[in-house]
Amino acid sequence: MADERLFRLKIITPDRVFYEGDASMVELKTSEGEIGVYANHIPLTTILAPGVVKITEPEGMKQAALYSGFVEILKDKVTILAEVAEWPEEIDINRAKEAKIRAERRLSSNESGIDELRAEMALRRALTRIELGRK
Structure with missing residues (x-):
């Protein structure tokens, strides 16, 4: 009989199945805040925000960086x-620091025509990479 405290977690990106396994908890950042x-x-169903996902498996915890998507x-x-x-x-922590x-x-900058939302998302991605890359 399957452990009812576990659920199947699958993380998919356009180029691969990033993760697939059983988890007892997943913590992630959404557009409305962090959820467990x-x-x-x-x-x-909710919108994913850039952040660190924490996957609690029976064997321990894994962490990864996620950037925009859906849950x-x-x-x-x-x-x-x-x-x-x-x-x-x-x-690549050095590349993340340069992107930041x-x-x-x-x-x-006070340049006209700058896409502020795009720049903010780039900053969030860089900060997430730096946060996770230091652990």
């Missing part, structure tokens, strides 16, 4: 469709 999901959660939560399954997902060892500097410059 256990088995038997009420059904919910579907069902009673026994959670599916995350992410634009990009990265394990800590896949992150570029995004901050764009946001602080």
